[in-house]
Amino acid sequence: MPPPLNPLAATPAAVWRRITQQQVTDRSLTVLTLLLLAEIVLMPPLVEIGWVGRHVADIVFVAGLSVGVWILADETLPGRLFIGTAAVTAGLRLANVWLPDADVRQADASFAAINLGVLGWLTLAYTLAPGRINVHRVLGAVAAFLLIGLMFAQLHRLVAMNTEHAYLLLGQPADYSTIVTKLGYYSFVTLTSLGYGDITPLHPVARALAMLEALIGVLYPVALLGWLVSVMTLQKK
Template sequence: MLTHFDRLHARLRDPLLTVLTLLLSVLLFVIGPMQAAGAVTGQHFGYFFGLVLLPAVFLYSRNFLVAAPIAVAIGLVVAAALMDVDWSPRTDLYLDSSAWLIAGLVLSIVVARAVFWPGRITYHRVVGAVLLYLIIGLTFVAFYGFVALAVPNAFTNISTHHGDFAIAGNLIYFSFATLTTTGYGDIAPLHPYARSLANIEAIIGQIYPATLLARLVTLELAHERGV
């Protein structure tokens, strides 16, 4: 017999997927630029990221292997936001990057499985496909963050400041410019590691839409034929 939590989970699962997509979009394209411009503090940026991950914890609460890493990511973000940066320079930046990487890798696996798994194509699966695209960009932001923190001048026009993750907004911009192969050239990778990551992300950005479209069409045709 289904418990009250199971019924609640089933009822809210699809709407929360849309909510997660909207919150992540706001984080990446509204809060991120505001933080880079100084209108939002790094602490508030971190708190909002933790808020973004809360629906994910509920969505995958029945899978401990997914919910646990996301909960750890939330803990890292909160710890970074509360940390005294004067006492521990740049530690908060590494914690933020670690949280983004953990959340990005875990969510990309489970969302990709939901999007490409056989079955009827619904509105929420299309939303999941959009969410997966955003998560890919977020994951590469984490990778670029580690490179920018570990290697001075790994990118042009990006510098790592003490106790300030304003580079996050710039890296979000660079990540999605690379993922969409826009390439304005105002920020460019200089270090070999940064260039390699940019090449990988650009290739994924080219392959993903074509693969997604082909898979969704195949799944819909298979559903119509009753396969």
């Protein structure tokens, strides 16, 4: 995030650089939102259908993390934490191309959950930074919402790999290999409170995660997205 600018000591050139940098930062929030939508909506069905290999999806995920580092990493503590966790997550995903999934999946899910959570934190920090609320910043809040869904997908993945039959699939207990490709879908169904009922949490930890995610999914759009849109509307008057 750009450091604070003293308007009394700043030169016109410094002010112009600050304005330009802020415009780039705002637009980068839109880019991040589009990348997340591609990761959430496009890649999972392509992998399940078999048109794209799982390792290709992992490489796309790493590429998305790299873009996130380039866009949002800064010298703050969250920025440095994001860079560190992104490096570990990317390394684990790339190692998974050559190593059996069972050898790295525990660490992969743990670091991915942390990394996505920190990225959501950074995204909100940029979205709520001083400056005018515009469409890019509203999309930044949407990006943070999508990151919450992705983070919970990794948390559900941790529960599924450590607790046998923690979830039911179509009313039947499902093991990790059966449920893992569907946990992203399940996370967003829970976050948006759709509740189709095809996947249901059975273990108490899985149910607790589902309740927490559903509460965030209900409160977030009302509390933050609604406020941002109202502020943007008032600015135009």
